Amino acid sequence: MSKLKTIKEYPLIPASKPSEGAAGRTGLWRTFRPVVNLDKCIGCRLCWFYCPDNAITISGDGKVEINYDWCKGCLICFHECPVKAIDRVVEEFG
Amino acid sequence: MSGTIIITGNHAVSYGAWSSRVRFVAAYPITPQTTIVEMLSDFVNTGKMKAEFMTVESEHSAAAAVMGAESTGVRSFTATSSHGLLYMSEVVHWIARSRLPVVMVVVNRAIAPPWSIWTELLDTMTHRDAGWIQVYVSNNQEAYDMVIQSYRLSEMKRVSMPTMICMDGFILSHTFAPVTVHTPEETDEFLPSYSPLWKIDPENPFSLGNMATPDYYYEFSYLMHEAHENAKKLFNNVDKEFERFSGRSHGGKVHGYMLDDSESVILAMGTLSEEVMVAIDNLRKRGEKVGALKVRLFRPFPAEEISKALEDKEFALILDRSLSYGYEGQLATETKAALHTSGIETPVINMITGLGGRDVTYKEIEKFHGLAKKKVSSEKGPFKPIFIQLKR
Amino acid sequence: MGKEIKTVKDIPLQELLLPGHVACAGCGMAISVRHVLKILGGNTVVTVPACCLSVIQGLFPKTAVAVPLKNVPFASAAAVASGLKAGFRLQGKELNVVAIAGDGGTYDIGLQALSGAVERGEDIIYFCYDNQAYMNTGIQRSGATPYGAWTTTTPKGKKERRKDLGLMMIANGATYVATVNPSFPMDFYGKFLKAEEKKGPRVLIGYSVCPPGWRYTPELSIELGKLAVQTGAWILWEFEEGVFRFTGYSKRLAEGKAKRKPIELYLEPQGRFRNVLRDPEKLKALKRGINERWRVYRKIAEVYSSSTPG
DSSP states (O other): OOSOOSGGGSOSSOEEEEOTTBTBOGGGGOSEEEEEOTTTOOOOOHHHHHOTTOOEEEOTTSOEEEOTTTOOOOOHHHHHOTTOOEEEEEOOOO | OOEEEEEEHHHHHHHHHHHTTOOEEEEOOOTTTHHHHHHHHHHHHTTSSOSEEEEOSSHHHHHHHHHHHHHTTOOEEEEEOHHHHHHTHHHHHHHHHTTOOOEEEEEEOOOSSSOOOSOOSHHHHTTTTSSOEEEEOOSHHHHHHHHHHHHHHHTSTTTOOOEEEEEETTTTTTOEEEEEEOOHHHHTTTSOOOOOSOOOOTTSOOEESOOOOHHHHHHHHHHHHHHHHHHHHHHHHHHHHHHHHHSOOOOTTEEEESOTTOSEEEEEOTHHHHHHHHHHHHHHHTTOOEEEEEEOEEESOOHHHHHHHHTTOSEEEEEESSOOTTSOOHHHHHHHHHHHHTTOOOOEEEEEOOGGGOOOOHHHHHHHHHHHHHHHHHOOSOOOOBOTTOOO | OOSOOOSGGGSOOOOSBOSSOOOOTTOHHHHHHHHHHHHHOSSEEEEEOSSHHHHHTOSTTEESBOSOEEEOOGGGHHHHHHHHHHHHHHTTOOOEEEEEEESIIIIITTHHHHHHHHHTTOOOEEEEEEOSSBTTTTSBOOTTOOTTOOBTTBTTOOOSOOOOHHHHHHHHTOSEEEEEOTTSHHHHHHHHHHHHHSOSOEEEEEEOOOHHHHTSOGGGHHHHHHHHHHTTSSOOEEEETTEEEEOHHHHHHHTTSSOOOOTHHHHTTOGGGHHHHHOHHHHHHHHHHHHHHHHHHHHHHHHTSSOOOO
C-alpha cells in the first residue's frame, strides 16, 4: 500500500501535501445518489454552499454539477434545494 | 566586547540567550527558574534584546507558543523546572517530533509530594526519551556556553532536534561566579543566523502531523534516532569550534579527570561532578589512584566514550542524584548497558545520593569511594544500588 | 478577502478544503471549515488540536487542507497560534493565524490556553466548531453538551447545562465574539469578514451538527441548524467594541418580530434528545434553560446596547 518504499524517500518531517482524495474516493461511501434535474435548477448555489464535501461544482451555464467521485450521498442538497431540482436514487455502483 | 561579569547560573543562561540572538521567549514562572526569565523580560523591555517575550498562562502554553514561533523559522527559547517540565511534557514530545531545534533550560528540582524546591534530576530524567538532546552542566560558564553551543548543534540540518540544558537548582542556578560573555555581534562568528529545516510558509502549504498509519509512522521515529546519531558525531566538533571561538572547551560528551592512571572511576552529572573532582584531589593526596568522569551528554548517550573510560578499571562508582523506583539510578543503568554492549566487565557500584537537594559533600564522596572499594574487593556481584545517605 | 459578499453567488469558487476528505456524510464542521478557509484565503495558517478536523484532513502523506496547517496538542491550539503569530510578526509577515478546534478542545481542555491568549490580546482568530460533545472519540459528554442530550457517557441524558463560552469570552475581553451557523450563509460570512478585518483576539463559536453523534439522518444537517435558531435553542449574536447585538433571525426573535417555534420541532429529529421527549419533567427543565438563556442575553443586550461612554 505504502507509496514510500524506502526510508530515503521519506521527508524528514511528517508533512502532508494538499491533495484531493486524501481519504480515497469518498464517492464509494454513498448509499443514495443525488441527481440534479438541470431543467429545474435555477443556479441559486445553495446546494453548493451547503455541501460538506465540496462535491458540487458550478458549470459554465451557472447550474450545478455533482462530482460523484467525492459525493458521500448525505443528501443535504436534495433536502435543501428550494425548487426540488435534486432527486435521490438508490446508489448502484456500476 | 566580550567581558567577564559575576553572575548567577540563571543569569548566565539569560546572557546565553541574549548572545544567541534569541527572537522569541515564552515562559511561565517556577522556582528556581524565575530569575532566568525575569532577566530576559528585562532584556526585551529595555531593548537590549530584539525579541518578543510572551507571558503565557502555563508551562504547557509556554512550550506550545515556543513551538508555534519556532515553526515560523524564529529562534526560540524557554526555561522551566520540575513540575513545570512535567506539565509541559506533552508539548516537549511534540517539539521533538516536529524536529524543531528549540533550546530549553531546565533547572533541576525535585518532584512533590512533599513539596521541595531543591535539586534532583528526576524531572529531566523522566524526559530522557522525549527526543531532546540532553546536556547536564555543572558551572556558570558552562551554562552560558551551552546555550550558544546548543543552538549551533540543534540547528544543524542533520540534527534538527531540540536541546534541554539541565542544571541543578540553587547549587548552580543561584550561585554567583565569574562568566565571560560575548556580545551577539561577537557570537555571530560561532553561531550563524537560523536557517530552519522547515518552516510554515503559505507559498508551500503542507499539513504537519496529520494522521499516519502504522505503515508510515515507524520511519519518522527512525529519522529522529538518526538525528541523534548525527548529534553524537557532531557534539565534540561543536565543542572544538567553540573552543576556537572562545578559548573554552568543556571536554565534549564526557569530561575525564585524572583518568589515565586511575584504578577506579567516579561517575556523576551536573554539579555533583564538580564535588567529585574535589574529592578526587583529596583522595589522590592520600595515594588513591582514582579518576572522575563527568557525563555531560545524556541523550544521545555517549556509550562508547564511557565504556572506553571504564575499560580495565577495577571498578566504577556511579553517583546518581535521581532514582528509577524499583531499579536504580538512571546513569548507573545506562552505564552498565553501555559496558555490557562493549563486553567490558568492570564492576559497577551505584549510590543514590542527594535526593531532594540533600547535600553531598566532597568529604562524603571520599568515604563513598572507600566503601565502594571495600565492597568490590570483598563481595561478588551483582551489586544492588546503595542508599548511602539513608538515615538508618 | 476584499470583495463584498452579499449573496451566495458572490462567494469565491476557490476551495481550500479539498474534496475526498474523511468527514462523515453531512458533517456540519466540514461545511463551516470549508467556508472559513474560503473567507480567510490562502494567506492563512491554521492550528488544529485533537478533534474531528485533525482526522478529516486525511492520512499522511496527503491532506485535504490546502493552507499551512500545524497539528498541535489537544490543550494548546490558542497558545500555538499565539506563538505562530508572534513568529510572523517578528519577520514582518502579515498572515491570518486561526485556531480551529472542537468544543472539547475549547470549552474544556483548551479553555485555559484560550483564556490566556484572549487576556494577552493575541492577534488571532479562534473558531470553535461546537458539535456539543467529544465526537472524534465516539460521542462523549463535554462541557458544551446541552442539557438532556444523550452521549455515551450520559446514557440517560446530561443532567447539567452547557457552559456559555460566548459570555466567558466577552468577560475575558475578546475584541470580537460571535456565534455563527452555516444554515445562515450570509450571517456566517458577514461575521467572519468582520472578524478578519479586526485585530486582537477574535472568537467565533459555530453551531456544528453531527449526524452520527446527534442521531439523525444527514440530509437534515442544514434544516436542524435553521430549527436551532428558529426555536431559540441557538442564538445568533455578535459582540464588538462594547456592543452586543442579536443578529439574523435571532434579532427578529429578540425584537418580537417573530415567535420562537416549539422546541419539540428541533428535538424530535434528534435521537440524542429521546430521553427528554419521553419525560415531561426533563422537557420542562430544558425549556426553562432556554428561557433563562434568553433572559440573560436580553439583559446583556440591554447593558451593552452602546459603547461605554468616556
